[in-house]
Amino acid sequence: MAKSKTVYYCGECGASSPKWQGQCPACSAWNTLVEGVAEKAAGNHRFDSLAPSARLQNLSEIEAREAERIPTGIGEFDRALGGGLVAGGVVLIGGDPGIGKSTLLLQALARLSQAHPVLYVSGEESGEQVALRARRLTLDAERVRLMAEINLERIVSALQSEKPQVAVIDSIQTLWSDQLSSAPGSVAQVRECAAQLTRLAKQSGTTVILVGHVTKEGALAGPRVLEHIVDTVLYFEGDTHSSFRLIRAFKNRFGAVNELGVFAMTETGLKGVNNPSALFLSQHGQEVAGSCVMVTQEGTRPLLVEIQALVDTAHGNPRRLTVGLDAQRLAMLLAVLHRHAGIGCFDQDVFVNAVGGVKISEPAADLAVLMSIASSLKNKPLPSKLVVFGEVGLAGEIRPAPRGQERLKEAAKLGFTRALVPEANLPRQPIPGIEVIAVRRIDEAVMRIRELD
Template sequence: MAKSKTVYSCTECGATSPKWQGQCPGCGVWNTLVESVAETPGTQRFASLAPGARLQKLSDIEAREADRIPTGIGEFDRALGGGLVAGGVVLIGGDPGIGKSTLLLQALAGLAEAHKVLYVSGEESGEQVALRARRLNLETQHLSLMAEINLERILGALQAEKPQVAVIDSIQTLWSEQLSSAPGSVAQVRECAAQLTRLAKAQGITVILVGHVTKEGALAGPRVLEHIVDTVLYFEGDTHSSFRLVRAFKNRFGAVNELGVFAMTETGLKGVSNPSALFLSQHGQEVAGSCVLVTQEGTRPLLVEIQALVDTAHGNPRRLTVGLDAQRLAMLLAVLHRHAGVVCFDQDVFVNAVGGVKIGEPAGDLAVLLAITSSLKNKPLPEKLIVFGEVGLAGEIRPAPRGQERLKEAAKLGFTRALIPEANKPKQAIPGMEVIGVRRVEEAVARIREMS
């Protein structure tokens, strides 16, 4: 294949240069030139990405739900929004050793019984993949494997075999003959992803790309990689723990922030049907500084234990959070002092979400404040109590979305009391649960003292 001419384009202004240089000749910004393929007149490499350029009335377009291909792994399907979509491109990233290849190999082995699948390994040899499949006790008679990193050969195999689902492990290992840069560079990752996406849309192949992450936890490579694909999944969890979380951050075919929970076992990743049990510590007796929060992850309510430790500061007071926003903790402590009279300016405050889960919604504010108050006073909160609610700077407690679903999930797990925003108080009583509605922070603190 003849090597295509390359140019260097500025990521800021789009100016091009025939050779690399430190400063863009167009806008003068430094270190913005990246290698790309020079387009020749009439070239339409990505024409099939958007077929049918004629004008249409939106009302004349027949819309239909995308048909799903279930993987057979319930938690993975939940994170995907119900399963894989023909022609869809999924990007899944996570730390090394977190279980990305294991999960995808399990999914392909299950799909291979009824669908034509292809696993492209760029990081491991065929023998290494076969050994992993043997350790996982997978049936691989119908699973095709290709150990290759050359993009043109992979595209040729996909066009010849026409699988329904293909896994590329990983996108950072691929390289195209059209570019002279090394595999993993910005230009190579962008070009390889664009070519695979073009083929997926044109042939109706579901392509799953495995992506590396940086030390900060973001997907390595250009940001445009996440814009090109249809779905972005992140693997979360501590490699020293057996539990893994798969979270959807982008999904053109389903809801975002859906969460799949897995446990790593000797035979691979297994879905956890009742994840709330993972995030609730089993204390032998009541302990101070512990509060149970009902958080919402996509369409799933989860019960998570929030733990707080407040101790006398020796020097500058420290504020440390695990699984929560540290900046929001500082704001909540100021609200607690101003409106409830609870003083923590001379105390070290440590807050932790048990089980490695990350709380991203503000509905966890009230649980954090009550856990801090409990630890400061060294008085446990009432048993079988759940809490949720957003706290404002004026001390008001704002409602949380899907309050009814949160209360029903807590009642199902045996909790008998709920301290929630007044606006979330249900009109009809929930059997076996006492629901207490509060409007302000000081009212919530007072009610807790009465119950204790």
Template sequence: MAKARSLYSCGECGATSPKWQGQCPGCGAWNTLVEGVAERASGHRFESLVPGARLQTLADIEAREIDRVATGIGEFDRALGGGLVAGGVVLIGGDPGIGKSTLLLQALAQLSARHKVLYVSGEESAEQVALRARRLGLDTRQLPLLAEINLERILAVLQAERPEVAVIDSIQTLWSDELSSAPGSVAQVRECSAQLTRLAKQTGITIILVGHVTKEGALAGPRVLEHIVDTVLYFEGDTHSSFRLVRAVKNRFGAVNELGVFAMTESGLKGVSNPSALFLSQHGQEVPGSCVMVTQEGTRPLLVEIQALVDGAHGNPRRLTVGLEAQRLAMLLAVLHRHAGIACFDQDVFVNAVGGVKIAEPAADLAVLIAIASSLKNRALPAKLVVFGEVGLAGEIRPAPRGQERLREAAKLGFTQALIPEANRPKQAIPGMNVIAVRRVEEAVARLRELD
């Protein structure tokens, strides 16, 4: 019997190499090639391609609105862009124990009352899934379960039953008879996801895949797994906290960065209708170093409290951020020193976004600087003040997208003052809101002294 030939596959992009290399020849990543067994070629030739393919111009194609299926969980539907799409493939990932299986089991239990569904469990036995459903108090009388990890058997059941929505928990546990590599390997994950996606497009079944994550928080497996699916959702949040965030990082049928906010309770995950309340601390009195900003998560504006603590350094000054970009803090401190004359070179600076939320947009720059200046001078900001704006290296304050929506959300929650970029000044006054528009960092710091 001939010895099986080894083939090395990249865990990031899926590229293959006949020998091990330190750097992937496809994507350039280092130390990502993993040894596997080379699979036999399928034998297809270009002559065997299906004949009759025809070209169309985009103008000749009749486009129609996409019909969506609501899961019955409002925050989950928001992250999906309005609901599930027939034939769509959704990939959801997150840390172990954060609530992926719980959320999907709740969603299928809701859907089973009016749609045909199927839950495929590859990680847990049927008894374990049934115990979780009873613990959550779910009505599962019309929720079928398949405990299976063989891809061919799962495909056969899907083709025979034709459910409208199917959950595969998880993609890393599946294996195909066509491949000799172990479940979870690059080849198995790539082949299983491709076969399931092909079936979804052919039959119109909506398939939701659960994916494992690495210790860095990225989805495990080849990068092609994220490219092949239509929607990628990430669970965020600390497993020690009761709050969970579901963020869309890719969505072919909706906006990216849409955010669904949940609270973990004894009866499962519950949607939070007013998430801004989670990210605002309830102080008994005004405290220095606390500044409220309005961030934009997809189409939803959220109010988040930014806290800063500036204290004398004992040794080398430390800069630490939680929920914000660490590299950006050093740049903002340099801008604050150069253009506003506020030096922190001999101070420890700690910045935190309350509630465990992660803010990546640069519109948080001005709020971070104002919070740092407030802590350094030990002067509290007004309780009903909101701040947002991007800060440039030249000290200018750049506009933030959707500034009108941010201001309206702040006014709706009772805030009466706003420190914003000049370019975001509203054309029409917002009732109950005193808007202070500034062009530069030094001007923003100077205007703080005028606030009551």
């Protein structure tokens, strides 16, 4: 039997190379080429148009309208999606194994099935296993159609005959097509199966939800082009040992990105959390040094998050460690604190943590991080009922954060009475229940905090 010819595929862009190279010749990514079977050109391969009529039109002739939403009945899931599912849209949802992807989607299909035809395609579990999960979650899944299959052509045929409004493919890495000779999960198979399902969704109006595996680094497995094919990319975040889960939108053609949905894992599945700020605030019996509450903006939702810092004498080389924050930015902020406020940590270990497992990427956390570090270093708690937000520049200036009014109103609603904010975020009209302290520079912020003691 003749040996199959092998080529090397890039895990980032899907380009192929006849031999292994350290750098992809197409996208210049390093160490991304993996060996695979060379694919033969298929003679009967069809490339259909995504639109029902492919004709030239003037842009002004096209009637623009908002995409109608299909609510899933799970409020936090709909928030992450931007209001609900869109007919003909393709959603890719990824996350660590066991974090709750299949559980959430089965719950959503059970609710959608009360008003729409739905189909659950299981490529990893048998029908008995899916039925057992539905029984454990006490779901009314009588109208949920189930298909345990991994062959793409059979799945496409079922979608065309059943014509469901929403279809879940769990997962895209298990599918394989007759058109290709490589194994399921290979770069070529994942890319081809996702492209075929996307084409079918656009033509039929069926909403397709793809479940994707993740790598050790937390990114979606398979070619990076997979994220460009779909309309929406959602990621599950959180520790599998914790009962709380976060779902975040990283791409959404029909809504805002960085929207955050918060869930609690219970015996009957994932339940939406109405007041997520309570998850990220510790309930201390007394004031604690090194703790500072900030208001972060996740999409359209302001959240209150506690930032904790621990500064201790270093034994050897000082360590800088962050959880939920950017470690490189912490090193920069410590230099600014020393240069412009006279507070040095060059002989101290500095540990910073965002409580609750949330990841904060916006620079508006800078001022809260520095205030918590200064509090821990001096071993003096910050004033109670104080919230802080603002970006800190290299020159020591404090820059404004977007949507400052919404942040302050959320803090006032949760009972906070004082806020330390950039001067540009000072509200024109007083906000009832909260005193706003505006500062321009980091040294001024440190001085105002001392005056409040």
